[in-house]
Amino acid sequence: MSVYEQIYAIVCQIPPGKVATYGQVATLANLPGRARLVGYALYRVDSMADDIPWHRVVNAKGEISHSPQRRGTDYLQRSLLEAEGIEFGDRDNINLRQYLWQPLASGDFGEAGGT
C-alpha cells in the first residue's frame, strides 16, 4: 500500500471535465512505466474507496478499459464522464486533444491549437 497512495493522489488531482491516461497518471505519480500499476491500483481501490474519480482515468486511446470482472462498470464510467461534460466519439473514445488532463496548463492559457 504505498505506490497506490501516489496514484490516488494524482487521480484525485484530476479536474472535472478532463481525463488522464494511465501512463500519464503513472508518470505524474512518479511511477514512469508503471501504467499497469495504476490500473491495477484503481482496480483495488474502487472496492474500498469511492473518493477517487477512477472514472476519469482512461487508456492511451482515450477509451474506457475494464476487466472482465468489473463488466458493466465500463458503462458506469462512460456515464460519469458524460456527466463531467466529456463527449465520446464514434467508437466510445474520447477526444484526448481536448479532454486530456494537462497539469501544466494551469487553466486555459497556451492552448496552442492542435489541429
Add this chain to the structure above:
DNA sequence: GAAATGACTTTCA
C-alpha cells in the same frame, strides 16, 4: 520466497 496476475504503453509494419 516464488509464481501468477494485470483498468496499460510503446514500438514496428
Add this chain to the structure above:
DNA sequence: CTGAAAGCCATTT
C-alpha cells in the same frame, strides 16, 4: 489510423 507483440513491476496468493 489500426493491429500485433514485448516490456513493465507491484500486488496477491
